[in-house]
Amino acid sequence: MKLQLALDLVNIPQAIELVKEVEEHVDVVEIGTPVVINEGLKAVKEMKAAFPNLTVLADLKIMDAAGYEVSQASAAGADIITILGAAEDASIKGAVEEAKKQGKQILVDMIAVKDIATRAKELDELGADYICVHTGYDLQAQGQNSFKDLETIKSVVKNAKTAIAGGIKLETLPEVIKAQPDLVIVGGGITGQEDKNAAAAKMQELIKQG
Numbered sequence: 001m002k003l004q005l006a007l008d009l010v011n012i013p014q015a016i017e018l019v020k021e022v023e024e025h026v027d028v029v030e031i032g033t034p035v036v037i038n039e040g041l042k043a044v045k046e047m048k049a050a051f052p053n054l055t056v057l058a059d060l061k062i063m064d065a066a067g068y069e070v071s072q073a074s075a076a077g078a079d080i081i082t083i084l085g086a087a088e089d090a091s092i093k094g095a096v097e098e099a100k101k102q103g104k105q106i107l108v109d110m111i112a113v114k115d116i117a118t119r120a121k122e123l124d125e126l127g128a129d130y131i132c133v134h135t136g137y138d139l140q141a142q143g144q145n146s147f148k149d150l151e152t153i154k155s156v157v158k159n160a161k162t163a164i165a166g167g168i169k170l171e172t173l174p175e176v177i178k179a180q181p182d183l184v185i186v187g188g189g190i191t192g193q194e195d196k197n198a199a200a201a202k203m204q205e206l207i208k209q210g
């Protein structure tokens with residue numbers, strides 16, 4: 001099980017400073033969608049240049065023109081690129097094919113997918129590297145989470161790794177760990193803490209204990 005730090009509400013210098021604080025305790029650094037919208041793939045490029053040994057995920061949430069967008073994110077240095085599970089199969093195939101060509105990986109974000117079990121099974125067969133259940137900010141605000149959806153994908157997915165994102169905090173992490181995803185994605189649960197290093201360290205400790 002690995003820990004991914006999601007950076008969403010920062011600019012590039014703030015993102016780099018934040019990673020310096022927690023680098024030793026995280027496995028993957030995510031350049032979040034708002035950062036890519038504000039700063040472009042330059043954010044991925046600068047993060048990879050600053051931390052060449054860290055795995056960098058570009059949270060592009062691709063919906064179309066998938067092969068092209070994966071090729072651009074790969075050229076910027078992303079190791080993992082996200083596409084939406086709601087995208088057409090042709091787009092998923094395009095993303096997977098291009099990622100394979102570039103030696104990169106695809107994480108499929110299940111945000112807004114209604115029939116999680118059926119779609120996860122299909123995405124697994126289409127060759128996704130990761131399938132990620134995700135409660136976005138707008139549904140977190142309504143008190144929702146993805147813990148049940150994680151169990152659902154764990155029961156149907158045969159090849160892909162599983163991931164979970166959306167409002168995970170130190171207090172809720174034990175429940176997530178119980179379901180044994182391959183990747184736990186945490187944004188505000190680390191970046192919103194006064195002592196970010198301590199928060200990331202504690203989370204990584206719990207994750208390592210499994």
Ligand SMILES: O=C(CO)[C@H](O)[C@H](O)COP(=O)(O)O
Binds near residue numbers: 007187
């Ligand atoms: O992709 C995202 C929002 O669309 C976030 O990166 C993801 O939800 C993790 O952040 P947080 O732990 O703050 O919810």
